[in-house]
Amino acid sequence: MKILDELFYTEDHEWIRQENGEIIEGITDYAQSELSDIVYIELPEKGIEVHKGEAIGTIEAVKTVSDLYAALSGTVIEVNGELEGHPELINKDPYDTGWIVRIKISNPKELEGLLDAEEYKEIIEGEE
């Protein structure tokens, strides 16, 4: 299972890439493999305000469906529109072209609560 050292993670299996007061969020390689074939994703609307831990979208696979949570509070400034026609990008390339949402964060302190690669690895090893 691929876990990238330079990213942060949540217990809900989202990854976070930090970029000058903004974050890019997606779901981890582990999450996509647990869901298996993703067929549809409901994305949040651009411009809406989100709170840490709030469900902001849904990811639908052939046999199951899962909520997507905001990893941090802020404003959604961009969503990956490519996923509407090609949700399978999340399966193929979860950490790059399968990114989901870009958020301008409103409370940088929340960053401290995120997990690093090592801590996230322990979590998924516990689940397996």
Place this chain on the structure above:
Amino acid sequence: MKFIPVTESERNEMLKVIGKGIEELFSAIPDNLRLRSSLNLPPSLSELEAREKAVKLEKVNKELVCFAGGGVYDHYIPSVVEHIIRRPEFYTAYTPYQAEVSQGTLQAMFEYQSMICELTGMDISNASIYDGATALAEGIYMAIGATKREKLILSEGINPRYLEVIKTYLAKRYQIEMIPLKEGVTNPKGFEVDDKTVGVVIQHPNYLGNLEEVSTFVEKAHAKDALAIMSFDPISLGILKTPGELDVDIATAEGQSLGLPMSLGGPHLGIFTAKKKFVRKMPGRISGKTIDHEGRIGYVMALQTREQHIRRASATSNICTNQQLCALTAALYLTALGGEGIREVASQTTQKAHYLAERLENAGFELPYNKKGRKSFFREFVVEVPSGANRAIELGLKEGYLVGINLTDFKDEWKNHLLISVTEKRPKEEMDHLLEILSM
């Protein structure tokens, strides 16, 4: 599947295997709740005796000439409908749980959905839900899920029984604003839509039978990105604009008039349709058509991830079933009649209703919402019976007529008002005799 009752010796054998007595198995039930005597039942009857008893009971039923409607209507049911639904392959009330094994059932569902889409002009139909009232309440619930807003605007022209179901569904969690009626129709100026509004909910034709100015309500809702939700009468679509043409977002109906007997109020059929963009929020089952790896056509339960057995707490609805036999009945009725037949039923229904309304008015009866020159109703209208609505109903029963619905209990201003409904089944003589009864 066959039902095989367990015999005394089999029961003893099973108890022997598990090494327990029957009393021990029931020991978890507190003693004061246990029934220690036999059930209070009359002695058993032979088949002949049972049949005679049932026939005797059946004879107590009265066949009435029906002028009552209010959502359930006395239309003619072609005999082919009953012939086909009674085939043992179809004769179950339930949606199949090992669905894909029953390809015929899934195909029937798919055909039903396709016909409902054609009838309504809407993008998507589910495989049906319980009845017209739950269909509308589920439609509202879906709109709440889709808009994530909290205020609902409901017309007072919605069937009062449906309003009760809606209020039960919504409990006290949402804000409800009622749009009052003005001269029997929903006042298009009687409400304001804001950016907290989930949607505007209207019934067309409304409970009093009158046609609503649907487009105005749809436009007002859409101007604030709220949804337009409509409860319709499927037969009326033979002559009226469809919900699809009216740009309605969610359209629901009671489907009983499509070939189902009135049978004391059920089982009936909830028709549920919506625009395509809501398909992932729809309640209930949806059958889809696909091909297998050899290219053969097959039917499957589609988009099950919407449903509660997969989505759990975040599902928009807890309905995971459909009214399979009733939906099949509606599909057969629509097949038997075809587009032309539905237009014919709708047109005869409305012409007869207008004939009766005119006769009553000419005889001096007051039709408060359909005064001279203003007769935009489909099949139902309100008439005031000064000698008393209950008295008229009693007199009617003596003549073998159900003269209408007494509106007295719903609203003070409807005291001694009857809601009268007509279908293509009512010949001129019956309508003329109704006038005589009301004039007694």
